[in-house]
Amino acid sequence: NAGVTQTPKFQVLKTGQSMTLQCAQDMNHNSMYWYRQDPGMGLRLIYYSASEGTTDKGEVPNGYNVSRLNKREFSLRLESAAPSQTSVYFCASSESGGTFYNEQFFGPGTRLTVL
Amino acid sequence: RKEVEQDPGPFNVPEGATVAFNCTYSNSASQSFFWYRQDCRKEPKLLMSVYSSGNEDGRFTAQLNRASQYISLLIRDSKLSDSATYLCVVNREGYSTLTFGKGTMLLVSP
Numbered sequence: 001n002a003g004v005t006q007t008p009k010f011q012v013l014k015t016g017q018s019m020t021l022q023c024a025q026d027m028n029h030n031s032m033y034w035y036r037q038d039p040g041m042g043l044r045l046i047y048y049s050a051s052e053g054t055t056d057k058g059e060v061p062n063g064y065n066v067s068r069l070n071k072r073e074f075s076l077r078l079e080s081a082a083p084s085q086t087s088v089y090f091c092a093s094s095e096s097g098g099t100f101y102n103e104q105f106f107g108p109g110t111r112l113t114v115l
Numbered sequence: 116r117k118e119v120e121q122d123p124g125p126f127n128v129p130e131g132a133t134v135a136f137n138c139t140y141s142n143s144a145s146q147s148f149f150w151y152r153q154d155c156r157k158e159p160k161l162l163m164s165v166y167s168s169g170n171e172d173g174r175f176t177a178q179l180n181r182a183s184q185y186i187s188l189l190i191r192d193s194k195l196s197d198s199a200t201y202l203c204v205v206n207r208e209g210y211s212t213l214t215f216g217k218g219t220m221l222l223v224s225p
Contacts, residue, residue: 031211033212035215040217041217042202042215042216042217042218043159043202043215045212045213048211048212050211058212090158090159096211102147103149103161103164104161104213106158106159106160107158108157108158109157109158
C-alpha cells in the first residue's frame, strides 16, 4: 500500500500561471482533504470532500478549486497563481469525517513556489 | 481566542529528560483530540489519540481536561529521535474536519 500519494513533489510557477496538484489514496477512504502549511501559520484547511461526489470549503478556499474525481483521487487547482500561494500543500484522507478518533493520513506534500 | 493554541517553543532538552506540552482549545463542544508528530520537511503523522480518561503509549502520556479545555502530552526519557514538532489537533463541532495547532518544536540533544 502506497497510502496517500501526491504529485508533483516540487513546482515553481510564475504569477498568473495555472496548475493542478494531484492526490490519490489506496486505503478506500471516504474523506479527503487539502491543507496548506506556512511558517508560523500551521496547517490550514483549503477544501475537503467528506465523500465521493461532495466537496466543501475549508478555512482558506479563495484562489483554489477542487475536484473529487472518484473515491481515490482528489485534485486541487490554482487557476491563476499568486505569490501568496507559495506554500507546502498536503493532501490527507480518512475513513470518514466526523467520527470520533478518526485518524487522517497525509501525503508527502507538494512544495510550491510562485514567483 | 484561537481555536487551538500551543506554546511554539522550541523546547531544548537533554536526552533522558521529561518534557510536557500543553494545548488549549476554544470550542467546548469538541469531542475528538489527537497529538500528531511532524518531522522536519515531512508530513504530519498521528502520534496518539487522547481519550477522556487519559492514555499512555510507552513513554508518551496524553491527558484531557474538558473543564479547562486543556490537553497535554508528556514524554518521558526523551530520545534524540523524539526531536520533531508536536501538533495538537481538535475536531470542529458540526464539521467533519480537524483544526491543527501551530505546533511545538522539540529538540533533544545528546
